[in-house]
Structure formats: C-alpha cells, structure tokens
Amino acid sequence: MKININTINTYIITLNLITFISLLNMTYIFVRNIASDFWIVNRKSNNIFKGFIAILDRRHIA
Known part of the structure; x- marks a missing residue:
C-alpha cells in the first residue's frame, strides 16, 4: 500500500484549519460571556451606587 x-x-x-476555527469560535464565545x-x-x-446616593440625599434633606 502506497501512501x-x-x-x-x-x-x-x-x-489544522478546523481546529483553528473551532478555537477561534470558543475564544469569541468566552470573551463575549x-x-x-x-x-x-x-x-x-451602578444601581446600588444610585440607591446609596439617594439615601445620602434623603439624610441631607431631613
């Protein structure tokens, strides 16, 4: 048998090309997540910070 x-x-x-494309796709999914x-x-x-500022504002007004 001749190879x-x-x-x-x-x-x-x-x-190699299939492996490279698969790794590229996995990297994209990882970075996106x-x-x-x-x-x-x-x-x-940001919402917690806004709530904290609102509490401080209420204390300042009262």
Missing part, C-alpha cells in the same frame, strides 16, 4: 504524501499534507492542513458578565456587574453596581 500519498500530498494527500496526508492536505488532510493535516484541513485538520466575560463581557456580558462585566456589563451585568457594572449595571447592578
């Missing part, structure tokens, strides 16, 4: 080197090279290049978490934390902390 064609050109076929093996094409197979390896295709496999982290960015979403930061957005949620920032929004919640």
Whole structure:
C-alpha cells in the first residue's frame, strides 16, 4: 500500500484549519460571556451606587 504524501499534507492542513476555527469560535464565545458578565456587574453596581446616593440625599434633606 502506497501512501500519498500530498494527500496526508492536505488532510493535516484541513485538520489544522478546523481546529483553528473551532478555537477561534470558543475564544469569541468566552470573551463575549466575560463581557456580558462585566456589563451585568457594572449595571447592578451602578444601581446600588444610585440607591446609596439617594439615601445620602434623603439624610441631607431631613
């Protein structure tokens, strides 16, 4: 049985390309999830900060 080197090279290049695209996709999903978490934390902390300022304003007025 004769093994064609050109076929093996094409197979390896295709496999590497599929692996690269998969890793790129996983990286994109990971970064998107982290960015979403930061957005949620920032929004919640902003609301807490606004509530704290409102409490301080009420104490200052009273």
